[in-house]
Amino acid sequence: xxxxxxxxxxLVKPGGSLRLSCAAxxxxxxxxxxxxxxxxxxxGLEWVSSISSSxxxxxxxxxxxxxxxxxxxxxxxxxxxxxxxxxxxxxxxYYCARGEYYYDSSGSEYNWFDPxxxxxxxxxxx
Amino acid sequence: DIxxxxxxxxxxxxxxxxxxxxxxxxxxxxxxxxxxxxxxxxAPKLLIYAASSLQSGVPSRFSGSGSGTDFTLTxxxxxxxxxxxxxxxxxxxxxxxxxxxxxxxxx
Numbered sequence: 001x002x003x004x005x006x007x008x009x010x011l012v013k014p015g016g017s018l019r020l021s022c023a024a025x026x027x028x029x030x031x032x033x034x035x036x037x038x039x040x041x042x043x044g045l046e047w048v049s050s051i052s053s054s055x056x057x058x059x060x061x062x063x064x065x066x067x068x069x070x071x072x073x074x075x076x077x078x079x080x081x082x083x084x085x086x087x088x089x090x091x092x093x094y095y096c097a098r099g100e101y102y103y104d105s106s107g108s109e110y111n112w113f114d115p116x117x118x119x120x121x122x123x124x125x126x
Numbered sequence: 127d128i129x130x131x132x133x134x135x136x137x138x139x140x141x142x143x144x145x146x147x148x149x150x151x152x153x154x155x156x157x158x159x160x161x162x163x164x165x166x167x168x169a170p171k172l173l174i175y176a177a178s179s180l181q182s183g184v185p186s187r188f189s190g191s192g193s194g195t196d197f198t199l200t201x202x203x204x205x206x207x208x209x210x211x212x213x214x215x216x217x218x219x220x221x222x223x224x225x226x227x228x229x230x231x232x233x
Contacts, residue, residue, distance in 0.1 A: 035222075037170075045162075045170065045213055047222040059220045095169055102176070110176040111217040112160040116169035 002026040002115055004096050009120030016086050016124070022079040022096030022117055030054075030074035033099030035113055036081050038092035038122075046092075049081065050099065064090075086124045093119040128152050128216050132225035138233040145201040147228045149214035154194045158218035161190055161199045164227075165210045173212075174199065204230070 008020040022034070036048040049070040050059045058070055069082040079096050097113035104110065129152035139145050149159065157177035162170040172181045174190035177197060187202040201208055209232055214225040 044227045045164075045215075045224040047224065050220070050222070061221050100172075100175070104176075108156075110158060112172055112175040112215070113162075113170075114172040114175075114181065116171070118169055 002098070004098065004115060004117035006094065006096050006117045006120040009094065009122045011123045011125065012086055013126050014087060014124055017082070017084045018086065018122060020081040020083065020094055020096075020120060020122070022081075024077045024079065024098070027098070029072075029077040033057075033101075033111075034070075034072060034079045035097045035099055036070060036079075037095045037097055037113065037116075038090075039095070039119075040089075040092045043092075048094070051079070083122070086122075088124050091122060091124050093121050095119045127221055128155060128219060128223055130214055130216055130223045130225040132212075132214060132228050134228060135226065136229040136231065138231055139204050140233045141204055141206055143204045145204050145208075145230060147199045147212055147214075147230075149192075149197040149199070149225050151195045151197075151216055151218075155216045155218035157193045158216055159190075159192065159197045160215045160217060161188075162213045162215065163208075163210045164213065170213065201230075 003025045005023045033052045035050045051070045067085045071080045095116045097116045100114045101111045131150045133148045159177045161174040164170040178190045189200050191198050211227045211229045213227050
């Protein structure tokens with residue numbers, strides 16, 4: 001069974017740091033891109049960051065660029081999100097999600113997020 | 127950046143109703159559009175990928191259509207377990223964007 005389990009969330013003061021982890025199992029982790037998506041309380045989904053299977057390609061939302069760092073350890077089947085200079089607006093449930101894909105007959109690559117972990121809550125407050 | 131909008135933002139429907147949710151992109155995204163369902167306190171679940179492909183295990187009452195800028199998620203006969211919030215998402219380019227969501231509740 002494919003499973004993603006996030007950990008590392010908690011209460012942190014503004015300006016502080018936190019490192020989230022996502023443990024993957026049930027699939028060949030090193031073959032898939034991985035993603036972080038967050039959801040502020042009562043709000044919608046916001047994409048945070050993506051990393052390719054070999055870490056060659058990394059992308060961030062503007063709202064976290066320069067403060068958050070995504071990384072992965074394929075030997076440990078784990079994804080990470082280092083969050084620095086945290087702000088109140090970073091308060092959210094953070095989900096990790098596997099990047100799925102397929103190529104159509106013309107060679108176009110389609111991507112989506114599946115599955116998702118259960119999420120870990122990060123609260124930034126003094 | 128590509129902006130995603132959804133309509134309506136919420137709707138009330140009865141079991142057995144046909145429900146249609148619309149998603150619009152601010153520029154053409156071909157068929158790079160996915161749909162997710164989220165229930166309270168749970169992680170999102172993929173329903174439809176590439177605009178119209180049904181994810182394995184998802185009931186056939188769910189269907190997606192559209193390309194370019196306008197997309198639709200249809201539930202042919204609403205079931206009690208379908209009351210949830212639905213999000214569209216574009217995967218055409220980064221930053222990846224989600225629509226604001228459509229909450230479907232019981233009339």
